[in-house]
Structures are given as structure tokens and as C-alpha cells.
Amino acid sequence: MTLNMERSGELYKRATKVLVEGVSSGSRGPMNYHPYPAYMREGKGARIWDVDGNEYIDWQLSFGCLPLGHAHPSIVDVVQREVARGTHFATALEVEVETAELLVSLLPNVDKVRFANTGTEACMTAVRMARGITGKRKVLKFEGHYHGWYDGLLVSSNPQFVSTLGHPNDPIRIPDSSGLTPGSWEDTLVCVWNDEDAIERALSAHGHEIACVVTEPVMSNMGVINPKPGYLKRVQELCRAHNVLFYLDETVTGFRLGAGGAMAEYDLQPDIVTFGKALGQGFPVAAIAGPDHIMESIEHGKVLHFGSHNAPRLGLYACKTMLEEMIRDDHAGFKKIRQIGEDVTRRMNEVARSAKGANTARMLVQNAGSMFHPVFTELEEITNYRDFCQHVDIGLYRKFSALMRDQGIFITGNTVLHNLSCVAHTPEDIDATIAAVGNALDDM
Numbered sequence: 519m520t521l522n523m524e525r526s527g528e529l530y531k532r533a534t535k536v537l538v539e540g541v542s543s544g545s546r547g548p549m550n551y552h553p554y555p556a557y558m559r560e561g562k563g564a565r566i567w568d569v570d571g572n573e574y575i576d577w578q579l580s581f582g583c584l585p586l587g588h589a590h591p592s593i594v595d596v597v598q599r600e601v602a603r604g605t606h607f608a609t610a611l612e613v614e615v616e617t618a619e620l621l622v623s624l625l626p627n628v629d630k631v632r633f634a635n636t637g638t639e640a641c642m643t644a645v646r647m648a649r650g651i652t653g654k655r656k657v658l659k660f661e662g663h664y665h666g667w668y669d670g671l672l673v674s675s676n677p678q679f680v681s682t683l684g685h686p687n688d689p690i691r692i693p694d695s696s697g698l699t700p701g702s703w704e705d706t707l708v709c710v711w712n713d714e715d716a717i718e719r720a721l722s723a724h725g726h727e728i729a730c731v732v733t734e735p736v737m738s739n740m741g742v743i744n745p746k747p748g749y750l751k752r753v754q755e756l757c758r759a760h761n762v763l764f765y766l767d768e769t770v771t772g773f774r775l776g777a778g779g780a781m782a783e784y785d786l787q788p789d790i791v792t793f794g795k796a797l798g799q800g801f802p803v804a805a806i807a808g809p810d811h812i813m814e815s816i817e818h819g820k821v822l823h824f825g826s827h828n829a830p831r832l833g834l835y836a837c838k839t840m841l842e843e844m845i846r847d848d849h850a851g852f853k854k855i856r857q858i859g860e861d862v863t864r865r866m867n868e869v870a871r872s873a874k875g876a877n878t879a880r881m882l883v884q885n886a887g888s889m890f891h892p893v894f895t896e897l898e899e900i901t902n903y904r905d906f907c908q909h910v911d912i913g914l915y916r917k918f919s920a921l922m923r924d925q926g927i928f929i930t931g932n933t934v935l936h937n938l939s940c941v942a943h944t945p946e947d948i949d950a951t952i953a954a955v956g957n958a959l960d961d962m
């Protein structure tokens with residue numbers, strides 16, 4: 519480590535006495551940021567500063583929650599104005615109506631939304647809705663997809679030794695945590711992703727007992743893995759044929775691929791869709807959305823969805839303002855973050871091809887719009903979870919990401935997540951990042 523991290527080191531020592539692993543979510547701690555994390559103090563645009571005064575270009579952007587970057591003037595203005603009028607009322611709100619109207623106007627196939635706080639809550643609600651509507655119990659998820667930390671979906675989400683995965687026709691279901699009762703995932707089926715035959719087989723065998731198929735549109739908790747052309751449409755078609763609800767989890771892709779999310783990108787008409795992360799522009803705002811005949815299932819007395827903090831007032835002002843900023847001038851904001859994501863990806867791959875470092879595994883960067891992630895692999899492309907488990911060297915990514923942060927480029931230390939662009943990234947930020955990639959690869 520070449521940066522001065524003295525104050526972060528002191529804070530870490532204090533933190534381990536009062537916070538588990540020194541943080542509030544394990545992935546922010548030494549597991550991904552060895553030997554201890556930089557404690558961040560401030561952010562502006564695409565830059566963040568830690569407590570020792572080190573400056574970084576931020577490509578992690580709080581796990582993609584910040585399409586406008588840090589402390590965007592419009593967000594600061596609206597939140598300062600509104601916080602002076604009260605933080606939260608837990609009553610009906612005008613901004614709730616306005617934000618919902620805006621979302622319904624932007625999202626294809628959505629008549630109504632219901633606001634929640636986090637992606638996990640939204641996913642949990644969506645599954646309950648699917649069971650309530652269909653009267654069926656089972657849920658089918660895909661290997662390597664993550665839908666938050668709700669017990670029922672906490673199966674086969676992490677990378678594993680390929681020898682533990684079982685036959686692709688019958689993947690072994692691997693619980694992601696201790697403390698789950700066998701009953702909590704008894705009704706969770708697991709299928710390999712990006713394989714039309716596999717989902718066809720699974721639905722033929724179990725469709726009569728499956729309430730919904732849930733999928734991330736782009737696999738984004740295993741780097742960035744795009745769906746094969748036509749794959750998602752085929753999954754939707756098979757769901758319809760088997761009377762199974764098609765549930766698209768857009769917690770990550772929502773407001774990162776564009777205003778209409780993956781639904782618009784891939785021309786999908788999901789029965790249920792969930793959003794989180796970018797929706798709140800840094801505030802905890804999530805949403806469950808869909809057509810009327812689906813959304814009416816959470817009317818009072820049917821499927822339960824409550825929450826003291828649902829539709830958080832300040833978060834909704836931030837959400838509405840972020841959407842207005844991003845769609846201004848014919849969606850210039852969304853176009854910009856996509857262009858930056860594509861430019862960084864192309865240029866990182868060019869540097870990787872000419873790198874002089876000693877490693878045999880080449881760095882490969884895959885992207886979807888604003889999202890991109892480097893992996894170290896001998897493959898030309900990663901198309902599914904099993905490729906990732908077998909052919910990606912996560913140790914090399916760990917080393918690479920630490921070398922990048924040492925040069926003031928903050929890319930995520932989490933080996934399976936991804937990095938993102940925001941409207942505040944400049945051409946100079948990209949140039950500095952690309953130069954750092956070259957240095958890091960040479961040093962490896």
C-alpha cells in the first residue's frame with residue numbers, strides 16, 4: 519500500500535471493537551479491502567476522498583446507486599430544501615404521487631408501483647405476490663443470481679468450486695448462509711442461466727408448481743454477463759406457456775441501462791419487476807412494479823406488504839430529481855453513462871491486450887451499458903456462472919483492484935460485483951483510469 523492510510527488504520531482499530539468486522543456490511547471490510555478499508559469522508563461528482571485526504575476517481579459509486587455522481591447540485595438543493603420541512607411523515611405524500619407518475623410514464627408495461635426501501639424487501643415482496651396470485655409455492659431462480667438476503671432466495675448465489683455444482687440438468691442447491699431452515703429454501707428451484715434448453719426442461723418438469731421465475735436481466739453479481747440474444751424473451755415465452763409469472767429483478771439494471779431498464783432494452787413485458795439501488799440516487803428507495811392485474815395483489819387483505827419507512831420522503835425527492843435530470847434533453851444523462859461505460863470497457867480491453875505483466879490469465883472486461891467489470895481469465899468471453907466459477911481467477915482481480923486504488927482509482931474490491939459510470943465522469947477521468955490500468959497490469 520503506497521497511500522497514507524494512517525487515519526483509516528486508526529479508525530479500523532476502533533471500529534473492530536464496536537462494529538462486526540469494522541463495518542456494517544461484510545463486503546465493505548477487510549474481506550475485500552485488505553488489510554483494512556479506506557474510511558470515506560466526502561464525495562463530489564465522480565470523486566471521493568478518504569479521512570487521510572486521499573482522492574479517488576470513484577467507479578464503484580455506492581454499488582451503482584449514483585447515476586448523477588456524488589453531491590449533484592440538484593440533489594443537494596432539493597434535499598436541503600425538503601429536510602428543513604421534515605424527514606419522514608409515514609403518510610400519503612404529493613411527491614409519492616409525482617414520482618410514481620413519472621416512473622409509470624418511463625417504464626413499459628407498468629401501470630402501478632409500490633415503494634419500498636431496499637432491493638431485498640422488494641424481491642421478498644415480489645415472491646410473496648407471485649405465490650399469492652398463482653396459489654403455487656415454488657420459485658425458480660438461476661445459479662449465480664443474487665436477489666438480496668431474503669432466506670427464500672439465498673441459494674446458489676456465490677461462486678463455488680465447479681466440482682460442487684452438480685450436473686447442469688440438476689444443479690445442486692447450495693445455501694448461501696448458516697441460519698436458514700431447510701424449509702426456507704425447500705421451495706426454491708435452481709436452474710443454469712443463459713441456456714434455453716435448461717429452462718425449458720425445468721418448466722416442463724415443474725411448471726405446474728412454480729409461482730414465478732426470477733431472473734436478473736444481465737447477470738451482474740458475477741461480474742457482468744449479458745444474456746444471449748433472444749434468451750430473456752424465450753424465458754418469458756416459456757413462463758407464459760406454463761402459466762408461471764415472469765419476474766425481472768432490475769435492482770441493478772434499473773436506471774443504469776436506460777430509463778426503461780432492461781425491459782425496454784430487451785423488449786420484455788415482465789409480470790413483476792423490482793427496482794432499487796440507482797432509483798434512490800443514494801437514498802434507500804426501492805419499488806415493486808407491474809401491470810394492474812398483478813399489482814392489485816398487494817391491496818389490503820390480500821398479499822401483505824407493509825413498512826414504516828416505505829416511500830421515504832427525502833429519497834423520493836432525490837429519485838424524482840435524478841430521473842428528471844437523467845431524461846432531460848432526450849435522455850442525455852442515460853446516453854452519457856452508457857457511452858462512458860462502453861468507452862472504458864473498450865479502452866481497458868485494448869490495454870489488456872498489450873499488457874507486459876507476467877500473468878498468463880488475460881484481463882477481460884465485459885459490460886452492459888454503464889456497468890463494466892474486469893475479470894482475469896483465459897477465455898474469450900464469460901457467458902455463464904459455471905464459466906465464472908471455473909475460469910475466473912478472483913485472486914488476480916483482488917490484486918489488480920488494490921493496485922488501482924493505490925493509484926487513486928476506486929474500483930470495487932468485491933471480486934464478483936461490477937463497476938459503473940455516472941454523468942460526472944470526465945474524459946480526463948477515463949484517461950487517468952486507463953493509464954492506471956496499464957501500470958497495474960505491468961506491476962502484476
Ligand SMILES: Cc1ncc(COP(=O)(O)O)c(C=O)c1O
Nearest residue numbers: 636637638664665666769770794
Ligand atoms: C439483482 C439484485 N437484487 C436485489 C439486491 C438486493 O438489494 P439491496 O442490497 O438493496 O437489499 C441486489 C443487491 O446487490 C441485487 O444485485
